[in-house]
Amino acid sequence: MEQNSEVKEHPFYIKVTVIxxxxxxxxxxxxxxxxxxxxxxxxxxxxxxxxxxxxKLQHKLPRVLSILITxxxxxxxxxxxxxxxxxxxxxxxxxxxxxxxxxxxLLTDLQLWVQLHFGLSIMNQVQVLKSAIxxxxxxxxxxxxxxxxxxxxxxxxxxxxxxxxFYKPLILxxxxxxxxxxxxxxxxxxxxxxxSAIQSYMVGLLIETAIVCxxxxxxxxxxxxxxxxxxxxxxxxxxxxxxxxxxxAILLPVLAATINTTGFSTQLIIIAAYLLIQxxxxxxxxxxxxxxxxxxxxxxxxxxxxxxxxxxxxxxxFLSIPFIAVLKIIFDRIDEMKPWGRLLGDEVPIxxxxxxxQKRWNRIIRKVRKGKEDTNYNK
Numbered sequence: 001m002e003q004n005s006e007v008k009e010h011p012f013y014i015k016v017t018v019i020x021x022x023x024x025x026x027x028x029x030x031x032x033x034x035x036x037x038x039x040x041x042x043x044x045x046x047x048x049x050x051x052x053x054x055x056k057l058q059h060k061l062p063r064v065l066s067i068l069i070t071x072x073x074x075x076x077x078x079x080x081x082x083x084x085x086x087x088x089x090x091x092x093x094x095x096x097x098x099x100x101x102x103x104x105x106l107l108t109d110l111q112l113w114v115q116l117h118f119g120l121s122i123m124n125q126v127q128v129l130k131s132a133i134x135x136x137x138x139x140x141x142x143x144x145x146x147x148x149x150x151x152x153x154x155x156x157x158x159x160x161x162x163x164x165x166f167y168k169p170l171i172l173x174x175x176x177x178x179x180x181x182x183x184x185x186x187x188x189x190x191x192x193x194x195x196s197a198i199q200s201y202m203v204g205l206l207i208e209t210a211i212v213c214x215x216x217x218x219x220x221x222x223x224x225x226x227x228x229x230x231x232x233x234x235x236x237x238x239x240x241x242x243x244x245x246x247x248x249a250i251l252l253p254v255l256a257a258t259i260n261t262t263g264f265s266t267q268l269i270i271i272a273a274y275l276l277i278q279x280x281x282x283x284x285x286x287x288x289x290x291x292x293x294x295x296x297x298x299x300x301x302x303x304x305x306x307x308x309x310x311x312x313x314x315x316x317x318f319l320s321i322p323f324i325a326v327l328k329i330i331f332d333r334i335d336e337m338k339p340w341g342r343l344l345g346d347e348v349p350i351x352x353x354x355x356x357x358q359k360r361w362n363r364i365i366r367k368v369r370k371g372k373e374d375t376n377y378n379k
Contacts, residue, residue, distance in 0.1 A: 030311060038315045039153040043160030045322060047168075048195055049202045050074060054165055067165045071158060085230060085237075106258070153315070190333055197325045204289045205240070211289075212236040212281055216249070219273040225253050226260055235274075239281065240318065250274045296324055297346040 030037060050070050057066035164171070172191070179187050217232030225231065235249030250271060257266040287298070296304075301321060308320030324344060331341030 027311065034312055038312055038319075039156040040160055041319050041323075042153065042315065043157045043164060045198060045202065045319070046074075046157060047161045047164040048198045050161070050165070051168075051195070052199075063166065067162055070165070071161060075158075085234065089230065089234075091227065091230075186333055190329055193329045194326050197329060198322050201322055201325060208281070208285045208289050209236050209240060211285055212239050212277065215277045215280070216274070219277065220253055220270070223257075223266065223269055223273065225256050225266075225270065227256060228253075231256060246278060296321065296328065296344055297348075300324065300344050 053073070054066055054070040057069055060066075061069070175191065176184055176187055213233045213236030215232075216235045217229045220228035220232050231252050234252060238249045239246060253270045253274070254267045257270055301324075304320040304324045305317050308316030308318075308323070310316070312319065328341050328344040331337040331344065
């Protein structure tokens with residue numbers, strides 16, 4: 001009995017259904033295992049960023065000692081920054097009683113203005129505020145749970161970083177052995193470019209953050225806001241967090257100006273200055289410093305950041321760009337996936353393939369028609 005050697009082709013709708021089911025299952029697993037995968041992914045980024053320093057130290061020191069020294073240097077740098085910020089925040093916190101007094105005066109004036117223009121009594125205004133506070137308790141509970149989850153992630157990240165750096169040879173050996181020997185060069189190329197892309201993204205992000213911190217601080221110093229440097233630095237660091245970070249970054253200098261000035265002109269100038277800085281950051285710094293390192297177009301970046309936020313929250317937004325950069329590197333090395341790699345990239349063709357094919361087809365038609373005309377003329 002002869003066996004049919006041809007592979008049976010399934011209908012298109014079956015292929016699409018299988019692919020969609022696989023994507024849904026993959027996203028579901030990512031969502032369910034977020035408590036494990038988020039700190040592991042963050043640790044992988046940190047490990048890749050610390051890997052060059054660790055490699056230099058391993059030439060002179062044992063592996064465990066070199067990893068510990070590498071992590072100690074990272075902790076000292078981060079601790080120094082946090083210590084500087086904490087001291088400045090402590091100085092800023094001494095102004096809280098004055099801020100409360102200022103807000104009480106502003107609230108009284110606002111209540112009188114609302115009563116005068118809208119006819120809403122102060123008692124009704126107080127009831128509206130109480131209702132809003134009661135409704136915000138759910139948001140506060142959610143924020144506290146997110147904060148506790150963040151603390152848990154911060155505790156797990158150093159452990160994961162140490163283990164990833166220690167078992168790096170084992171992980172690389174597994175990746176090479178799991179593929180065929182003839183694909184070893186391609187695997188090495190993908191791993192090298194993935195490491196380079198993630199390192200470039202992290203370095204670009206740090207450079208962008210430093211520039212935004214400087215711009216914020218200089219703007220606040222010119223405007224004359226107290227604690228300009230610390231507020232500018234905090235705003236630059238918060239700028240890493242999409243949406244929420246920008247709102248808090250603007251709120252801090254506005255509060256500082258409210259304490260020490262009368263009227264609202266200074267606050268409006270601060271908002272205008274921060275909007276200008278955000279425009280420079282989004283249209284100049286991010287495309288040329290961060291996105292240029294990863295080579296992902298703006299449309300895909302925006303979509304993947306929103307999807308990452310829906311999946312893993314703020315950590316998902318932060319991890320989404322390195323994740324899509326790794327996918328692009330892999331897609332560019334697989335013939336069947338190269339169109340997807342070009343879709344993710346930032347190289348925009350002058351003419352899309354449909355126009356090129358149409359022009360070729362038109363040239364062929366013109367040649368055929370010209371040949372028929374020449375034949376008729378000769379007859």
